[in-house]
Amino acid sequence: MHVCSAAQAARSTAWQHGELLPAGYDCPATEGIFDYAAAVGGATITAAQCLMDGKCxxxxxxxGGWHHAKKDEASGFCYLNDVVLGILKLRQKFDRILYIDLDLHHGDGVEDAFSFTSKVMTVSLHKFSPGFFPGTGDVSEVGLGKGRYYTVNVPIQDGIQDEKYYQICETVLKEVYAAFNPEAVVLQLGADTIAGDPMCSFNMTPVGVGKCLKYVLQWQLATLILGGGGYNLANTARCWTYLTGVILGRTLSSEIPDHEFFTEYGPDYVxxxxxxxxxxxxxxxRIQEVLNSIKDSLHWAHGIYWKRKLLALTDLKSKREAPLLRWCELM
Structure with a gap:
């Protein structure tokens, strides 16, 4: 990302006075963070542009995947919200963007940015527990104004493993896709859900996350993939390496190749x-209650309930002659 001379001067002045950005204990204004944040944000915007240009x-x-930052506040190790920047870039070409957040933490910054619009639907699967950051993301949080029911939150408790997580993810995304009919997808794949992470919360493996990724990829839409959390560095590298293989359709060797940080992958080195x-x-x-609540919201908000009612009352001939449009295409 190019930084103009005026911005460079403003950064220098702000740095000298300790006023680089509103940041708390989890976002210290360390030396070099301005350039690093600019690089992360610029990379996400560039990736979005590649999708828009049809290069991939x-x-x-x-x-990337810094999903906690607000427009005027750094938060949760996120100095800016590159996810929002990427979505805004994609909106220059695609009318309806679906954001899917599979990080351990609720994607509150992205949800806040688009809570009032029906053009971006946000879906977040995350840990929701008293005292757990950021403290938001209950199933009852469904958006506001014109964006009501375009926010989907799936609160999950500790210990979940691959099979159950995938069942939840598939059930939710199937309903969301049918209701929203997205034109492009932004997928945040934080690795702090993986077993061995210091968060000590979810109990997943890259294989489970990979199944969710495959489900999204089979839609064959323009898809922007971002990282996110992940505090066991070796396991995060394992996870994102495996997921890159999934995206490329390649089966990777189980053995960790010899390199500078090889010892970090012990004791098994696989x-x-x-x-x-x-x-x-x-x-x-409780899981079923959450899923039922999400289904009800999507059915009522996007006309699925009424489409099914109408189909039941319409004979086969009329259905062939006058197929129904998706509700969101009529709005």
């Missing part, structure tokens, strides 16, 4: 990650 069908920026014995705190009844 999938674009990746693993250092690509695979084994779940821990952490108990799954997700009760089936």
């Amino acid at each position: 069908k999938v674009a990746i920026n693993w250092p 690509l695979e990650i084994t779940p821990s014995c952490r108990p799954d705190r997700n009760e089936p009844q």
